[in-house]
Amino acid sequence: MASSTMAGAHDHPRGLRRFLFSTNHKDIGTLYIILGSIGGVIGFLLSLAMRLELAYPGVQIFPGLAEFLNGADPAMALDAGKNLYNVFITVHGVLMIFFMAMPILIGGFGNWFVPIMIGAPDMAFPRLNNISFWLLVASLVLAVISMFVDGAPGMKGFGGGWTFYPPLSSNTGTPGPAMDFVILALHLAGASSILGAINFITTIFNMRAPGMTLHKMPLFVWSILVTAFLLLLVLPVLAGCVTMLLTDRNFGTMFYDPAGGGDPLLFQHLLWFFGHPEVYIVILPGFGIISQIVSTFSKKPVFGYLGMAYAMVCIGVLGSIVWAHHMYTVGMSLNAQRYFTLATMVIAVPTGIKIFSWIATMWGGSLSFRAPMVWAIGFIFVFTMGGITGVVLANASADKQFHEGYYVVAHFHYTLSLGAVFALYAGFYYWFPKMSGYMYSETLAKANFWLLFIGVNVVFFPQHFLGLGGMPRRYIDYPDAYALWNLVSSFGMIFVTLSLVVWFYVIIDAFLKKRLAGANPWGVGATTLEWTLSSPPPFHQFEVLPRISGSGR
Amino acid sequence: MFNVNRQMLTRGALAAAVAVPTILCAGVALAQAEGQPVPGGLGLPNMVTPVGLATQQLYNMVLMPIISFIALFVLGLLIYVCYRFNEQANPVPSKLTHNTPLEIIWTLIPVLILLFISVPSLRLLAQQVEVPEASVTIKVTGNQWYWSYKYPEDQGGGFGFDQMLKPESELQPGDLRLLTVDNEALVPVNEVIAVHLTSNDVIHAFGVPSFGVRMDAIPGRLNQTWFKVEKEGVYYGQCFFICGKDHAYMPIVIRAVSREKYNEWLAQAKQKFARADSRVRVAADSR
Numbered sequence: 001m002a003s004s005t006m007a008g009a010h011d012h013p014r015g016l017r018r019f020l021f022s023t024n025h026k027d028i029g030t031l032y033i034i035l036g037s038i039g040g041v042i043g044f045l046l047s048l049a050m051r052l053e054l055a056y057p058g059v060q061i062f063p064g065l066a067e068f069l070n071g072a073d074p075a076m077a078l079d080a081g082k083n084l085y086n087v088f089i090t091v092h093g094v095l096m097i098f099f100m101a102m103p104i105l106i107g108g109f110g111n112w113f114v115p116i117m118i119g120a121p122d123m124a125f126p127r128l129n130n131i132s133f134w135l136l137v138a139s140l141v142l143a144v145i146s147m148f149v150d151g152a153p154g155m156k157g158f159g160g161g162w163t164f165y166p167p168l169s170s171n172t173g174t175p176g177p178a179m180d181f182v183i184l185a186l187h188l189a190g191a192s193s194i195l196g197a198i199n200f201i202t203t204i205f206n207m208r209a210p211g212m213t214l215h216k217m218p219l220f221v222w223s224i225l226v227t228a229f230l231l232l233l234v235l236p237v238l239a240g241c242v243t244m245l246l247t248d249r250n251f252g253t254m255f256y257d258p259a260g261g262g263d264p265l266l267f268q269h270l271l272w273f274f275g276h277p278e279v280y281i282v283i284l285p286g287f288g289i290i291s292q293i294v295s296t297f298s299k300k301p302v303f304g305y306l307g308m309a310y311a312m313v314c315i316g317v318l319g320s321i322v323w324a325h326h327m328y329t330v331g332m333s334l335n336a337q338r339y340f341t342l343a344t345m346v347i348a349v350p351t352g353i354k355i356f357s358w359i360a361t362m363w364g365g366s367l368s369f370r371a372p373m374v375w376a377i378g379f380i381f382v383f384t385m386g387g388i389t390g391v392v393l394a395n396a397s398a399d400k401q402f403h404e405g406y407y408v409v410a411h412f413h414y415t416l417s418l419g420a421v422f423a424l425y426a427g428f429y430y431w432f433p434k435m436s437g438y439m440y441s442e443t444l445a446k447a448n449f450w451l452l453f454i455g456v457n458v459v460f461f462p463q464h465f466l467g468l469g470g471m472p473r474r475y476i477d478y479p480d481a482y483a484l485w486n487l488v489s490s491f492g493m494i495f496v497t498l499s500l501v502v503w504f505y506v507i508i509d510a511f512l513k514k515r516l517a518g519a520n521p522w523g524v525g526a527t528t529l530e531w532t533l534s535s536p537p538p539f540h541q542f543e544v545l546p547r548i549s550g551s552g553r
Numbered sequence: 554m555f556n557v558n559r560q561m562l563t564r565g566a567l568a569a570a571v572a573v574p575t576i577l578c579a580g581v582a583l584a585q586a587e588g589q590p591v592p593g594g595l596g597l598p599n600m601v602t603p604v605g606l607a608t609q610q611l612y613n614m615v616l617m618p619i620i621s622f623i624a625l626f627v628l629g630l631l632i633y634v635c636y637r638f639n640e641q642a643n644p645v646p647s648k649l650t651h652n653t654p655l656e657i658i659w660t661l662i663p664v665l666i667l668l669f670i671s672v673p674s675l676r677l678l679a680q681q682v683e684v685p686e687a688s689v690t691i692k693v694t695g696n697q698w699y700w701s702y703k704y705p706e707d708q709g710g711g712f713g714f715d716q717m718l719k720p721e722s723e724l725q726p727g728d729l730r731l732l733t734v735d736n737e738a739l740v741p742v743n744e745v746i747a748v749h750l751t752s753n754d755v756i757h758a759f760g761v762p763s764f765g766v767r768m769d770a771i772p773g774r775l776n777q778t779w780f781k782v783e784k785e786g787v788y789y790g791q792c793f794f795i796c797g798k799d800h801a802y803m804p805i806v807i808r809a810v811s812r813e814k815y816n817e818w819l820a821q822a823k824q825k826f827a828r829a830d831s832r833v834r835v836a837a838d839s840r
Contacts, residue, residue, distance in 0.1 A: 057730070082798040089795075152797060161795045167772055168755040173797060258773020264756060265771065298638075299646040304656055329758060329769045329793075331776035334682040338675055345667045349660060355627060356659040362634045364647035369639065377631060384627045388620035395670065397677035398616060400767045401597065401608050404758060404793040469594040470762030472793045475801040479731045479789075481590035 012539050023126030024539065025111045028133050030435070032107030033428075035133070039099025039140060044500060046092040048493060051459070053085060055490035057480050062088075070148065070156040079155070085476040086159025087147055093162030094182070097282060098189045099140050101420050105285040106231075107133065107196060109427050110224045112435060114200060116530045116537065117218045119209025119546045124202040132196040139188035142181050150176030158182050161474060163271055166256040166264050170248050180249065183242045190235045197231035200224055209529075211548035215309075218528045219302060222309045223288025226316040230281050233320065234274040241270035265330055272323035280319040282416060283383075284312055286423025287354060290376045292528065293430050294358050297373035298365025299525035304357045311350035311357075318347045328396040329403045337396040344394035351387055355380060370522070371445035375426035378453050382422060386414030389464070404474075407467025413460045425452070425503075433517030437536040438510045448502045455495030462488045588763050588788035589729060598763045601788065601809075602780045605765030607677045615673055619666060681765075684779040687747035689740060695750070695757030695770035695792070698799035702738045709819045712826040718802050731801065732789045737808045739822075741815040742782050750776040755797065761790030761805060769794060782809035 013021065022028050053061040062081030066072040072080035111129065115122055123129050147157040151174045158178040160168040169179050204225045208217070217225075244255040245267065254260025256267045295302045302308055322344045328337060358380055367373065389411040393399050402408055425448070433439050462485035471482045478486065520531040533541055587599045597613065600606045637643065692703040692713075699717045704710025719733045740746045750759055752770040760767040761780070768778040782788070790805035810818070 079798055082801075086795065086798065086800070155798065159795075159798070165756055165794075168795065168797060172772075173755045263773065265774070300648070301650045303650050303652075305650065307656055329767050330771065331769065331774065334679060337678055337682065341674065341678065342671060345671065348667060349663050352663045353656070353660060357656075359627070359630050359634060360649075360652070360655070362638060364643070364649050365638050366643050366646040367635060367639045369635075377635065381628060381631060385624055388623050391620060391667075391670070392612070392616045395611075395616070395674040395678075397674050397681060398608065398611055400681060401612070401762070401765055403767050404760075404795075465595050468597050469590050470598060470760075470791075471590070472760065472791050472801075474795040475791075477731060477801045479590055479729060481592040481594065484593040 021130065022133075023122075023130055025115050025123045025126070025129060026435075026537065026539075028129050029108050029111035029113075031133055032103045032111060032136075033109075035137060035140065036100050036102075036104035036108055039095045039103065041500070042144070043092050043095035043100055044496075046088045046095070048497065050085065050088055050092065051490040051493045053476060054478070054486050056487065057478060057483050059477050062476065066156075072156075076154070082476050083152055083155040083159050084157065086161075086474065087151070087157035088159075089474055090159055090162055090182075091143065091147055091157075094143055094185075095140075096416070097162065097278065098186075099136070099143070101282045101416065101424065102193065103136060104424050105282065105289075105420070105427070106193075106200075106224065106227060107136070109220075109289065109431065110196075110200060110227075110285065113431065113530055114221055114224050115203060115207070116533065116541060117221050117528050118204060118207065118212050119529055119542055119548065120203060120207035121540055121542045123199050124207055125199045128195050128199050132192045132199065135188045135192035135195070139185045139192065142185035142188065146178045146181035146185065149178050149181060151178035152176070163268075163275065164242070164245070165271075166245060166248065166267050169245060170256060180246065183246045183249075186242050187239060190239045193231050194235050197228040197235075200228040201232070204228075209542070209545045209548055215306065216548060218288075219291035219305070219308055219312075220285070220288035220528075223284045223286075223291075223312055226312045227281050227284045230277045230284075230316050230320070234277045234281075237270055238274035241267060241274065244270075265327075268327055268330065269324065272326045273320075276323040276326065277316070277320050279412070279416070280315055282420050283423075284315065286379070286420050286427075287312060289423050289427040289430070290358060290379050291361075293372045293376040293426050294361050296430070296522050296525040296527075297368050297370060297376075298362045299368075299523070300361055300365040301527075302357070303360035303363075304353075307353055308357050311353045314350040315347060318343065318350070322347065325394060325396070325399070328399045341394060341396045345391060348387065348391050348394075355384055355387075368523075368525075370429075371440070371442055371449065372426050372430035374446060374449050375422055375429060378449060379419060379422035379426060382414055382418035382453075382456070386411055386416075386419055389414065402467055404472055405467040406463045406471045406473055409473050410460050410463035410467060413456070413463070417460065418456050421452075421456075425449070430522075431530070432510070433521045434530055434533075434535050434537070436510065437517055437534075438513070439515040439517045439521060440506050440510045441513075444502060444506045444509060448499050448506060451495045451499035451502060455492050455497075455499055458492030459489050459496060460492075462486075587784070588786050589732065590762075590789075600763055600765060601782050601784045601786070602764045602766070603783070604677070604681050604780065605763060607680060608765040611673050611677055615670060619670065681778075684747055684777055685745050687745040687779060689744060690747045690749060691738065691740070692749045692751075693759055693770065695752040695754075695759070695796070695803075697754050697797050698792075698803040700757075700759070700803060700805055701753075702736075704819070704822070709816065710823070712823050714822070714826040716806065718804055729789065732791075732804045732806070734804055734806045737787070737806045739808050739810055739815055739818045740782060741812045742785050742809045744812070745779055745781045747777060747779045750778065756794050757796045757803070758793035759790065759805060760793040761788055761807060763788050764790075764807075766790075767793055782807075785809050785811065 059081060062085045063077035066080035066084040067077050151157045158174050167173055247253040248255050254262040256262045256264050291302050322340055325340045325344045393402060393411055429445050465485050466482055471478055517535045519534055520526050597609050600609045689708055690705055694701040699715050701715050703713035714736045716734045716736050719735055750768055750770040752772045757770040759770055764780040766778055766780050768776050786809055788807045792800055792803045
């Protein structure tokens with residue numbers, strides 16, 4: 001399809017020039033997916049160390065790790081180990097959110113398929129796209145470096161959790177430069193996402209093919225549009241929030257220091273004004289992917305398309321006005337807690353609409369259980385599990401029993417580690433044939449699913465019991481009564497680790513066996529525009545714009 | 554066939570919806586030791602305060618049955634759909650994409666469920682936040698990494714002490730690793746205890762699971778929470794907000810005793826903890 005008459009300036013660059021200087025949305029998308037995989041693997045290894053440590057009461061792994069990673073003095077190794085555990089939980093959170101889920105779901109799949117799905121040749125600002133990606137690489141490097149520079153007195157790295165609350169993150173708790181590295185990493189990641197968001201919004205509003213009205217756009221494009229607006233709205237708040245922390249730390253301001261008239265709670269409000277929409281930023285593209293997959297493999301259009309699209313808009317709006325439900329124990333007024341309880345519970349309504357609409361899409365369909373569909377069905381179940389415990393935690397009254405405990409850990413891992421990651425794998429298997437041109441092995445893909453499905457449920461379901469029993473989170477060691485469920489939880493990591501190994505093997509297998517996928521491996525259900533192109537698509541697609549007549553869903 | 558399956562599924566889902574909470578509540582009932590975590594426990598701890606009991610009731614009687622039912626309902630629907638509408642069973646897909654009454658129902662029913670939840674939930678919230686007239690006020694301050702308690706002079710106190718984790722090497726039989734401390738904080742039973750919370754360095758959080766109490770200790774702010782212990786005993790809590798390397802090593806121990814024993818303890822403690830800097834009063838009774 002790539003026409004030879006258009007050669008010249010738009011010729012195929014090769015090697016380093018192709019990827020380093022890339023302005024091609026598909027190449028940049030691939031780079032994002034690779035970066036996200038690297039971030040995800042590091043984040044996974046951190047969580048593996050954490051689960052190994054927590055398998056038995058007592059401190060076993062981390063003192064040795066601290067000696068190995070930070071060159072800690074053996075006499076100080078126990079303290080260094082306790083600090084390193086906190087550093088691990090912090091970096092695990094930062095990596096999984098900013099360098100795994102967001103790059104793959106938004107940067108990777110968004111870049112690859114938003115232009116194709118709306119019938120555009122590329123993103124609106126290809127060079128902006130390039131800098132969004134490379135800023136994120138620099139940001140990842142800064143985040144990882146932060147683990148190895150001075151943080152808390154006599155310690156390496158910042159260990160205060162991914163929410164970076166001062167005074168633990170200010171000079172009181174972390175005088176060393178580790179926190180400054182984290183702040184600069186957040187600045188770069190934020191700038192990267194803001195530029196990306198501008199690019200997506202412009203592309204979606206201005207570059208749709210003739211006939212592709214907003215109400216004909218595939219739901220994945222809708223999800224990226226809502227996500228991009230959320231990013232644009234909340235990331236500047238995060239940037240301001242951490243910049244004030246930076247000036248508090250280095251230039252003597254007192255925004256968050258009560259000794260100078262500041263207030264640590266200001267930070268929390270600003271952080272969660274970003275932080276709560278952020279969880280929807282991570283999950284909304286997943287909703288989009290699941291909608292495409294469920295429709296494709298049910299061979300039916302999505303049930304209640306408009307309801308689905310506006311449910312996402314509604315989730316985006318509501319998600320931006322409920323931030324203080326992360327702060328029920330800070331001592332807010334009764335009325336503020338009442339408002340945030342009710343507003344938070346309302347989010348269950350549009351989320352419920354989405355769950356039921358996916359099931360209604362499958363109802364009456366002709367389901368084929370290919371790997372992406374199996375992942376998508378898995379997603380619907382685990383996300384429901386995470387959603388309902390969210391309804392419990394939405395209640396300020398009940399939250400006072402669960403706040404900062406393992407019930408919360410179980411809840412957000414069911415929505416993210418299971419929800420977002422299952423959507424990510426579903427999208428990966430759905431589009432892998434399109435992106436690479438090769439079919440993956442169906443058997444291996446399903447082995448990957450079952451290993452991860454069993455694994456994460458064994459890891460996270462018992463954490464509900466730990467939370468109910470009163471175990472606080474971010475603990476390197478716990479009272480002996482919590483030993484049983486911690487051991488079960490750590491046991492699940494065996495399956496999770498195996499599933500990751502299988503996933504690598506799926507990719508190696510696909511590229512070695514070279515089973516050609518063809519333009520549309522999924523049959524009549526796959527109606528979006530990417531399936532009209534060859535696999536992999538030409539370097540530049542849609543040099544003649546497609547015309548959309550009927551339903552473009 | 555369709556009907557039979559639906560009936561079976563409904564019945565199965567109902568049975569499971571009843572069974573699961575029952576099993577989980579049984580975990581609570583089996584719990585013998587009070588005030589400390591139960592090995593292999595499945596549910597909330599035994600509660601000993603009015604707020605704690607109301608929390609337990611809200612979770613065990615309202616929230617958990619509802620969410621268990623919803624999870625099983627969605628699981629049941631998914632299993633049914635996969636069984637009934639797979640390629641073999643249903644080779645020709647329908648074109649159904651809209652059903653307005655259905656969409657209104659699945660919007661309205663969740664709204665009703667949430668309204669139903671919000672009534673007891675908001676009632677409990679008010680109970681937690683509005684501190685009743687207290688007979689004893691304790692000021693608790695978080696430090697890296699221990700808690701300090703101050704008992705005001707005009708309530709028979711006038712002393713303060715630090716509560717530190719007992720190191721593993723000094724544990725006696727019956728002590729709990731990571732929970733037993735050097736100085737327990739005593740309170741009288743069946744009296745309202747107000748806790749004033751702040752911090753000297755970073756944010757900590759004061760949490761005692763069997764009281765249903767969890768509140769942040771924030772530098773520069775004075776937070777207030779309360780409890781009324783209705784049963785004598787020793788109750789353990791921990792720090793619930795990450796505060797640095799020894800976050801896991803700053804437990805809380807509250808011992809609830811009769812008024813007489815409490816008064817005796819006050820007299821002894823005044824001697825034991827007599828320090829110049831610990832003479833505190835309830836802030837000139839601001840009421």
